[in-house]
Each structure stands twice: as C-alpha cells, then as structure tokens.
Amino acid sequence: MDFEQLIDNISPAIYEGLKRAIEIGKWPDGRVLTQEQREHCMAGVIAYDLKSRAENERVGYIDRGKKAEGEVCGDDHDHSDNDADQILKWAE
Numbered sequence: 654m655d656f657e658q659l660i661d662n663i664s665p666a667i668y669e670g671l672k673r674a675i676e677i678g679k680w681p682d683g684r685v686l687t688q689e690q691r692e693h694c695m696a697g698v699i700a701y702d703l704k705s706r707a708e709n710e711r712v713g714y715i716d717r718g719k720k721a722e723g724e725v726c727g728d729d730h731d732h733s734d735n736d737a738d739q740i741l742k743w744a745e
Contacts (some may be wrong), residue, residue, distance in 0.1 A: 660700045
C-alpha cells in the first residue's frame with residue numbers, strides 16, 4: 654500500500670487518534686511515540702486535511718478575518734523597528 658492509498662483509508666476516528674497521539678506524544682496504550690512515528694503521524698494528518706477537510710477546518714488554520722495580506726494594522730503605532738534589538742530587564 655502506498656502513501657496515497659493509506660491516506661484514502663484513514664477514517665475520521667483514526668485521524669483524531671493520530672492528532673491526539675501527536676498532541677500528547679503517546680499512543681492510546683501509553684507507549685511513547687518515536688520521532689519517526691511523530692513525523693509519519695504529522696504527514697498523515699496534513700495529507701488527510703488537504704484531501705478531506707475544508708481549509709478553515711485544517712490543523713494549524715489561522716483565521717485572518719477580513720484583513721488582507723499586507724494591510725496596515727489600523728493603530729497609530731510605528732511597527733517599523735520590530736526587528737531591532739531590544740533590551741529585556743528582569744525585575745527581582
């Protein structure tokens with residue numbers, strides 16, 4: 654079975670199980686996911702999302718509302734120096 658066939662056979666319950674395993678880092682029986690298993694689960698979740706879910710239902714979706722790309726925030730603050738170094742002082 655190739656990857657495409659595997660994704661076609663993921664049920665909503667399996668999809669939710671894969672997401673949960675990624676979230677907590679464990680399988681339902683308590684075994685810890687290896688890094689390779691986590692990567693495969695993520696690939697499966699992403700592929701399932703792209704194939705089976707609307708954009709606003711996908712993992713990681715950010716609702717940007719009506720704000721268009723590159724639009725100004727609308728406040729009076731100058732955000733042009735966001736990349737400048739800033740000093741952080743810890744209060745004790």
